[in-house]
Amino acid sequence: MMEKIVGPDVVAVDTRAELTGVVLFPGERAEIANAVAKRREEYTTARACARQAMEKLGLPPSPITRGPRGEPIWPEGVIGSITHCSGYRAAVLGRAGEVTTLGIDAEPNGPLPEGVLETISLPAERAWIRRLSATRPGVAWDRLLFSAKESVYKAWYPLARRWLDFSEAMIGLDPSDGRFRARxxxxxxxVEGERLTEFSGRWLAEDGLVLTAIVVPSRESNVDR
Known part of the structure; x- marks a missing residue:
C-alpha cells in the first residue's frame, strides 16, 4: 500500500502480518529486551521490512537502533522512515544524495479518541475536518490530520534535530487528489542552501487504514533528471 504514495525515489516494503524468524542485531535485541510481546512484534517486523528495503537498494543488512527521541538510526548513506499500527508495518528507504528526507505514518481509519483533536490541531484545521467529515464520511479526517503531522515530524527531525510541536505546522489537504501540504x-x-518553509506529501485511505508520506528528493537528484 505504501508504495502507492511514496513515488519512484525510494523503496517501500510493508506487511499486514507479523514476520517470524527475524534475526535481530545485538543492539536491537537489547532495546526490546524488557518490552511486552506486542512491542517486540512491532519492532521486529518493522525492522524486517527495513532490511528487505535495504536489500532492494543493494545494501547489506544493518542494525536499526533508536536515537534519543525514538527515531531510527540508519546506516550511513541511507534515508529512511518506519511506521507501525495495529495490523500494519512499513518501512521506506532511499539513498542519501537522491533523497533529502522522508517521513511516513500509518493509522487505523477511525476517529481519534475524545479530546485528542483539540490538542493536535489548529482552528483552521478543525474547520476543514468538520467540513469534510460532513461531506465525505468514509475517511476519518481527524485521524488523517494526525497521521500527516506525524509524517511531518519524521521528515523534519533529521534535518532540524529538534522537536516540532503539533501547533507548529499547518496542514492543508486536498480531498480529491490525495495530496497535502504542511506549512x-x-x-x-x-536545506541545500534554502530555508525550509513547507513539506508536500501524499495520503491514502484504503483497507481500513489511512497512510501519509512525505518524500523530499534532493535538488541534485532532480537536476539529474
Missing amino acids: LLVPGPE
Missing part, C-alpha cells in the same frame, strides 16, 4: 509556522532548517 511550517516556525523557522525551518536550511
